[in-house]
Amino acid sequence: MNVTAPRPPGPRPAASVARAVLAWAGVALLPVVVLFAPTVGTSGNGVGFADLWIPVRYLVPALVVLLPVGLLRRRPLLALGLMLTGSLLVTATTHSGQDGYLSDIWYLQFLMIDAVAGAIAASRPRRVSVPTAVVVLAVQVAAGFLSLAFDPLNRAVFSLLAVTAAWVVGDSIQARRRHAEALRTHAAAEAVTAERLRIARELHDMVAHSIGVIAIQAGVGARVIDTQPAQARAALVTIETTSRETLAGLRRTLGALRRPQGESASLAPTPGLADLDRLVAATADAGVTVRLQRRGGSAALPAEVDLAAYRIVQEALTNVVRHAGAADCRVTVERRADELDVEVLDDGPGGPVGDDGHGIVGMRERVALLGGRFEAGPRPEGGFRVAARLPLPGVDR
Structure with a gap:
């Protein structure tokens, strides 16, 4: 200091x-x-x-x-x-x-x-x-x-x-x-609170997903290290890659927190929907098959919408890996004329939304900040559904 x-x-x-x-x-x-x-x-x-x-x-x-x-x-x-x-x-x-x-x-x-x-x-x-x-x-x-x-x-x-x-x-x-x-x-107190919540959401979404993947891969490696050394080696590679990415993200976040008061605390580079393929692959390595569907145009999205959509998918997949007990899930990203729809479905047993976790709360906050709509809950036919509708700024609705 x-x-x-x-x-x-x-x-x-x-x-x-x-x-x-x-x-x-x-x-x-x-x-x-x-x-x-x-x-x-x-x-x-x-x-x-x-x-x-x-x-x-x-x-x-x-x-x-x-x-x-x-x-x-x-x-x-x-x-x-x-x-x-x-x-x-x-x-x-x-x-x-x-x-x-x-x-x-x-x-x-x-x-x-x-x-x-x-x-x-x-x-x-x-x-x-x-x-x-x-x-x-x-x-x-x-x-x-x-x-x-x-x-x-x-x-x-x-x-x-x-x-x-x-x-x-x-x-x-x-x-x-x-x-x-x-x-x-x-206004200054509200700005500080909003910045604190933004960084808290980023930390939760980044760390929760990474720790979930690391925990599952470590368990897989420990079980097959004697019988399937190749699979154990792949699990260790995934753990190493995920750990390095998480460490880099934590360093960026800590650097932003150490900036003098009044300076913008940028967390760039931030991920977006272009990184979904890598996220899907990491989730597949954790034992959950993910089917990714993209619909609509491929034009660049506003940075805040792009980041929010990615974090919603990331947190939803983290919940599938850690809590759903599902072997399969489907991710749909559809761009319409004036909004972006994101939906994540799994075939697990489903269940009510808990009050103790921060994941659903963080997703709902992200959507609310962009003026969108968010839904999360069990499906009647079984499984769990997370859906977000994010308006695209600059478009007459």
């Missing part, structure tokens, strides 16, 4: 240092602006340049709100607290009559603060965002009563609506973000 060593702490990048310096410089400048506000609020002549009275008058409250903005990314609550404190102090020290300072920009100043409260609601849990919204509302209502330009009750109602709207929008954004994250987590 590869473990990446943590990177040793090093000097902070120059850009990060510059951003931090600018952010805290703005905070340090905030008290100066607040102290300067009463001078601007009296009149333009109070600062000695009447011609610039209106620009400076708007600049002061803008600076009070904007100077702490540099802290929003890392310390949003501190930034919001500084904005609220500065706005409240400016309002308290500069309010006057109907033409007083902040009478026309009070709303704009606190709307910007409401937007910050909404941003906090979008990025922080409710146990933080709800008290934050309450504090913002309380400060705005207090600032409305300190400013005598308009009816403070109207401003209180406006503040209530604005803060509520900002919080609702921010909380909705966070709820959608949480929902999207839950969907991604669920």
Whole structure:
């Protein structure tokens, strides 16, 4: 297992240092602006340049709100607290009559603060965002009563609506973000489960068939090794060939499992219906005569359909060899215009489908994933029948 060593702490990048310096410089400048506000609020002549009275008058409250903005990314609550404190102090020290300072920009100043409260609601849990919204509302209502330009009750109602709207929008954004994250987590878990089941089916189908053939061939070899050495030698050759193929398949599967997360776990090369003749021969070596019938066209099939059809035949023949006690079976593969039919019949005693094995379950899962139909059970006339109908994608049905 590869473990990446943590990177040793090093000097902070120059850009990060510059951003931090600018952010805290703005905070340090905030008290100066607040102290300067009463001078601007009296009149333009109070600062000695009447011609610039209106620009400076708007600049002061803008600076009070904007100077702490540099802290929003890392310390949003501190930034919001500084904005609220500065706005409240400016309002308290500069309010006057109907033409007083902040009478026309009070709303704009606190709307910007409401937007910050909404941003906090979008990025922080409710146990933080709800008290934050309450504090913002309380400060705005207090600032409305300190400013005598308009009816403070109207401003209180406006503040209530604005803060509520900002919080609702921010909380909705966070709820959608949480929902999207839950969907991604669920989709990832489903993908992992589907991949695990796919590999489990491949392992079962590959190993179960191979072990069944090996067990039967080993039994045959042990019984005839003294009387029929040629047949015993053939059984050992079959065991060797089957073992090598199974080992190669296991190596591919283990290699797929060891791939880093996020990479496709390919189990190629995968078998298909073109390998049925070899499968039939291996089953015949295990003592079961297989009659293979192919019908329909011979055009290439989609890879997933080709693999599923092969695995269904393989698992059905494995069950015949291991459980049916049959000496003969028939495999029919028929390609139609819009589907592929696979059927395996044996002449054994038959019997109900068991609940403990994974073979029938795996075959049914393969067919279900392709949107087909699957049947497995004893035949009325004796024996057992496995049938699958696999739709061919890209064909109008």
